[in-house]
Amino acid sequence: MFRLLRWRLGRTLLRAAGRRCGGCTARLLPERAGDAGPGAERLRTRGAPARGHRVLPLLAALAWFSRTAAAEEQPGEDATDEAEAEIIQLLKRAKLSIMKDEPEAAELILHDALRLAYESDNKKAITYTYDLMANLAFIRGQLENAEQLFKATMSYLLGGGMKQEDNAIVEISLKLANIYAAQNKQEFALAGYEFCISTLEGKIEREKELAEDIMSEERANTYLLLGMCLDSCARYLLFSKQLSQAQRMYEKALQICQEIQGERHPQTIVLMSDLATALDAQGHFDDAYIYMQRASDLAREINHPELHMVLSNLAAILIHRERYTQAKEIYQEALKQAELKRDEFSVQHIREELAELSRKSRLLT
Template sequence: MTPRTMLLRPVLRTCVSAVRRLSVRGAGWQAARRGVPARPRLGVPALSPVCAQNNSTYRPPILLSAAAFFLFSKLVEDEDEGLTTAEENIIYHLKKAKLSIMKGEMEEAEELLHKTLRLAHECKSKRAITYTYDLMANLAFLRGEYDKAEKLFKTTLVYMMDEGVKQDDNSFIEISLKLSSIYASLNQKELAVAGFQFCIMSLDEKIEEEKDLSEEIRTAEDKTNTRLLLGLCLDSYARYLVANSQLLHAQTMYEKALQICREEQGELHPQTVTLLSDLAAVLEAQGRFDEAYTYIKQALDTAQKTEHPNQHVILGNMATLLLHQDHLVDAEQIFKEALIKAEEKKDLGSISYIQDGLLELSRRKKNEEQNH
């Protein structure tokens, strides 16, 4: 264990002690987390000089996973175990609740989960209780109810530890990451940073310890999932650092996340494209325009080749970069192309961002004409 990790873990233990005192008894990266859609970058890039002053608020990633899935998966998936009627009823309600969340029917999902929780307590199934709490926490997280989500995630961790889940388990770290994102969104910086660093260092240590283990002890799929979860943690921490204007540190995190994504998911993966664009935005914000252009060009080429769903975002980012370099003709052409695609997607955030870029471009063209 590294000295830095030793400093961080007492913070986690303090958090865990607080969790236990609550005692509430009633309540990209895709491959690493079942059922989690890759998070697109919506509207504006991670940071650009135009929007830097308005980008100080950390926006947590959209996470719809259930970290406790693995605690309950055998009960859900193994038909040979012989489920009781009560267990079948719980599974039915859980699946309905997950479907409601995916369809955006949040009120219905919450009602279903409260009913499921009562059934799980009646059945005295700790796995079902844990999984239900985790889904309830995710639902609150998605709705921006961060105080509620924090309490529910902490309760989930208590049940997980009671089930014997270790603190370096991927499911435990994933919830720790969500808590870090909540603390970041609530501007509780010390807890946020400690949480992000705990997740990253724990996974770094785990990867190092397991790299030479045989397939019988740790499968290649498990090792890949751990690396992908590390990539997600690096990505999330990078966005926090950007929101707090720590651009060089954010750049390092993005570079590490990009390396993992390339190695584990390939050059053509949508998350690779997103990370290339984000890294370009951070370099752009530092005034390193040539380096930024290299990355945004890679992102755009791959996005066009693979029909990436967020080509309009990447086009907007490239146009903004060209605008800052005073390549007005090229910037205008790409802004217009981005606007057409954004309107086709009905992405209001991106449309507004691109229109602002076109207004700025028009202003600069007028200034040039007046100066001549």
């Protein structure tokens, strides 16, 4: 069947972290012969030959909500203590280096910040610095290092009295689950996703009893974090070819995103495309088309940053429904959008899909 861009599970790590790092994908899950990781294997639509057009989930780096897991533990901006003021300046410099894609410089600065935090026994600074170091390792694809740093961050948060159901703890647990998924540690990954989802669902139920009609910012963030957990779990299930389970997770995630962020939000559109992917992989081409068509309409309306990918997915589903002329038109539109975005990888991919579609059309005539 006709395929989409060969994204890897590693990109999900960036998305879950609320980050984007161009070029990091290969470091997260290098593609090489014999790679057994879940991100290295392409999904195939049921009954499809080994070569052809396939639809894979969009892994756009669109955060559900942007915040650092240990944000509540950040040192105060109005610090008068000289050591704490110096730590804050170092952390700001580290963040700037990360934004400028200078990870080596950021790492050195963070080590200086951590040393000062320990010397001054500033537990909030220690926790926050560990969290930044963990996210940096996460972004760079240093998964084992990121795992240890996230565990250290969690240990400090729990040791400081934070409850296990706190969103910050769940968010770190989600990142750990994504790391295990990328390392193909299925038992740990699924256990991590289950912990995150069940913890948040229980928390939401208890909050409903306390304030049925109130949707505070914190409560909205809890819903969105649940959606992100469902989304990450669904993607892992999809790569693991547990397709019906992935579909159910995507349906729940999409419902949450629509309710909290609205139908036109970029993340909602990504989830529509992802749900269509799960349906398409099961051979439910008509249902997949409904979701993908809606996603593409909305993506055009808001000029979605991944419009070309949504369109490419739509074209692949049209081919599965044997609508070759329409598929060619959509691929051509996707190609123009990819060229405008200067996404060379997507441009090459879409051109290959058009060439394959042309060969297929000649065989049918």
